[in-house]
Amino acid sequence: MSRQIQIAAIALLAFGALGLGLLGADAAGLGGNVIPTPTSTPTATATPPRLPAPAWRINLSAAPDEIVCDGQHASRVTVQVFGPDGNPVPDGTPVYFATVGRPGFVSPPVATTHFGLAKTDAGAYLNPQAPFEPFSVQIDTSRIEATLRVLCLPPGAGGCDVPSSPPQVSPPDVSPPQQSSPPQPTCVPPQSPPECVPPASPPQNVSPPCRTPTPTPQFSPPPCGVPSPPLGTPDCATSTPTPCGVTSPPFGTPPCGGVDVCLIPIPPFPPLPCDTPTPTPTPGIATDICLPPPFGTLPCDTPTPTPTPAPAGIFWAIDCDLSTAGIESQCEVPLGTGSLDVGVILGNAGALTPHVAAFNFVVHDPDTGRLDPAPGLDLDRNSNPDLDESDMIGPWYCGLPAPNIDTGQDGPGTAASFLSCFNPADVSNLPVLGPGGLRLAKVHYNFPAGAEPGSVLLTLSEAAVADAGGADMGGCPGEGGLPVIPCLPAKINLVPQPATATATATATPAPCTGDVNGDRKVNVIDLVAVTQHLGKRPPDLRFDVNHDGKLNSLDLVLVIKNMGKRC
The missing domain is CATH 2.60.40.10 (Immunoglobulins)
Known part of the structure; x- marks a missing residue:
C-alpha cells in the first residue's frame, strides 16, 4: 500500500x-x-x-x-x-x-x-x-x-x-457575425522559448472557444514529443500545434480560427542533492533518499536544501500513556489491567503552525497474544482506530477507505490497524498544528487472558499528512516518500502485578546515550532538544550525543536509535 x-x-x-x-x-x-x-x-x-x-x-x-x-x-x-x-x-x-x-x-x-x-x-x-x-x-x-x-x-x-x-481576458465577441471578411487567426509570437522537455509534459493554457471556429486542422506530431490533450485542437487555424516554448496569454487571444492550445512544457523535478546521483535521473523521481532539514541528510557529505522540505520540527509518534501530558514512548502495564488506549501524535517542535486537512497511518502490533486491538463499533467515527475529536475539530470523514482493525498485511499473530481521514472544510474549520502537536487518533487494545510478561513494540508506517493546500508534510523514513520526518515507536512492557515492596540498595545507573536532559530516559523530549540545537554556532556540547565536537544529524540518529531506553 x-x-x-x-x-x-x-x-x-x-x-x-x-x-x-x-x-x-x-x-x-x-x-x-x-x-x-x-x-x-x-x-x-x-x-x-x-x-x-x-x-x-x-x-x-x-x-x-x-x-x-x-x-x-x-x-x-x-x-x-x-x-x-x-x-x-x-x-x-x-x-x-x-x-x-x-x-x-x-x-x-x-x-x-x-x-x-x-x-x-x-x-x-x-x-x-x-x-x-x-x-x-x-x-x-x-x-x-x-x-x-x-x-x-x-x-x-x-x-x-x-x-x-x-x-x-477580454470576453469573446457574442454579437451577430459581421458581413466583413472573416477574422484571421491571431497567435502569440514566441517569447524567448524555454528549453524543450522530454515527452509527457501536459499542456497548460487553453483559450475560450472562438466565436467563429473553423474546421479542426489536420493534427501533426508536436515538437519534443509533447502530446496534445484529449480536449482542444492544435493552435489556431494552422496545421501544426504551438511550437515547444511558445507562451500564449492566459487563455489565448480570441477570436481565433480554432481552439487555441499552447503547450507549455513543465520542467522535470531535480534529483535529490546527494553526493552521487545517477547521471540521468528520471523526471520527478528522486535518485536517493535523504532526511530533509532539520534532521540533516544521511548520507550526504555536502547537504543542500531538498526539493520538498518538511516544516521544521514536525514528527510522528505513538503515545502509550494518555493520562499524562507529553508523549510517553515506553510504558509499564501490570498484567490483568484489561485494556490500553494509545495515541497517534503529529508532533510539532518548530515555529510554523500549519493546518491539517487529511492524514492516514498504519500502527503495527507484532504480538496479539499480549496486546490485541479491540473490535471497532462501526466503519467511521466510533471505530478502531478512532479519530480523536478532542483535537481534530471540524467535519472529518474517515470512511473511504474504511478504518480497519487489522489489514492482515503482517500475517497471523499480528495486527496492522489502518485509519484514513479527510476534512473538506475551509481553513477556519481545520485544526492547527501548534506547539506540542495534535493527537490525531487513538487505537484501542485489550490484554488477552493468559498473556505472559514481555514487551510489545508498536510502530508506524504508511504515515502521511496534508496541509490545507494539499502539500504533504511528511512521512516515515524508508518508504520512498518525501519529505521524510521521524516516526517514533512506543514500547509496552507487560509486567507481573506488583508484589510487596522491600527496600534494597541499588547502584546509581550510568547515563545512557541520548539522554540529554538528564531525566534518565531517552524519549521525544531529548529528540526535540537535539533538533532545536542542530547547526548552532558555537555548538552547545551538552547536546553533542556522540561527543565528536559537532551538532549534526549523527547526534539525532543516536537519539532515535536509543529511543525508549531508561538509564
Whole structure:
C-alpha cells in the first residue's frame, strides 16, 4: 500500500447539500446509479448496486456553485479521482478541464493530482442575451469523464466568494457575425522559448472557444514529443500545434480560427542533492533518499536544501500513556489491567503552525497474544482506530477507505490497524498544528487472558499528512516518500502485578546515550532538544550525543536509535 493519503472529497454539485459519489466511465453499464455518501441526511433511500467489477470513480465539488458570469468571477472546482482499487490515483495523473454551454474559461486547463486531488478555477463570460444561462465544467482523466454545472448570476448580484482571481481576458465577441471578411487567426509570437522537455509534459493554457471556429486542422506530431490533450485542437487555424516554448496569454487571444492550445512544457523535478546521483535521473523521481532539514541528510557529505522540505520540527509518534501530558514512548502495564488506549501524535517542535486537512497511518502490533486491538463499533467515527475529536475539530470523514482493525498485511499473530481521514472544510474549520502537536487518533487494545510478561513494540508506517493546500508534510523514513520526518515507536512492557515492596540498595545507573536532559530516559523530549540545537554556532556540547565536537544529524540518529531506553 502506498504512503499517499487516501481520502474522499465531498461532491456538492447542483444537487444541494447532499454529497454524491459519481460512478465513472468504467461503470457506464450500471445504468448511471448513484451511491449516496454520508455528508447529510438524505430525503430518500437508495440501495447501492452490486458492482460486477471494480469501477473508476470521480468526486466533484464547486465552491461556490453559482457565480456572476462576467469574466471576472470564478468558482473553485475540486475533483478527486479513485482507481478501480478504491484508492486515489497516483500523484501526477493529469486531469483536463474545459467549459461547455457558454463561452468561459478554466485556469489551469490541466492539473496533475496530489493525493488524488486536482483543482482549477472556472468562470464564464458575460452574455447579455442570456445572463442567467448556466455553464458546465467538463472533466476528463482519459479513464473517466464527468461534468459539473455552475449557475450564473447577473452582473451586480454580488455575494460571490471568489477563491482565486480569474485571468484578465477580454470576453469573446457574442454579437451577430459581421458581413466583413472573416477574422484571421491571431497567435502569440514566441517569447524567448524555454528549453524543450522530454515527452509527457501536459499542456497548460487553453483559450475560450472562438466565436467563429473553423474546421479542426489536420493534427501533426508536436515538437519534443509533447502530446496534445484529449480536449482542444492544435493552435489556431494552422496545421501544426504551438511550437515547444511558445507562451500564449492566459487563455489565448480570441477570436481565433480554432481552439487555441499552447503547450507549455513543465520542467522535470531535480534529483535529490546527494553526493552521487545517477547521471540521468528520471523526471520527478528522486535518485536517493535523504532526511530533509532539520534532521540533516544521511548520507550526504555536502547537504543542500531538498526539493520538498518538511516544516521544521514536525514528527510522528505513538503515545502509550494518555493520562499524562507529553508523549510517553515506553510504558509499564501490570498484567490483568484489561485494556490500553494509545495515541497517534503529529508532533510539532518548530515555529510554523500549519493546518491539517487529511492524514492516514498504519500502527503495527507484532504480538496479539499480549496486546490485541479491540473490535471497532462501526466503519467511521466510533471505530478502531478512532479519530480523536478532542483535537481534530471540524467535519472529518474517515470512511473511504474504511478504518480497519487489522489489514492482515503482517500475517497471523499480528495486527496492522489502518485509519484514513479527510476534512473538506475551509481553513477556519481545520485544526492547527501548534506547539506540542495534535493527537490525531487513538487505537484501542485489550490484554488477552493468559498473556505472559514481555514487551510489545508498536510502530508506524504508511504515515502521511496534508496541509490545507494539499502539500504533504511528511512521512516515515524508508518508504520512498518525501519529505521524510521521524516516526517514533512506543514500547509496552507487560509486567507481573506488583508484589510487596522491600527496600534494597541499588547502584546509581550510568547515563545512557541520548539522554540529554538528564531525566534518565531517552524519549521525544531529548529528540526535540537535539533538533532545536542542530547547526548552532558555537555548538552547545551538552547536546553533542556522540561527543565528536559537532551538532549534526549523527547526534539525532543516536537519539532515535536509543529511543525508549531508561538509564
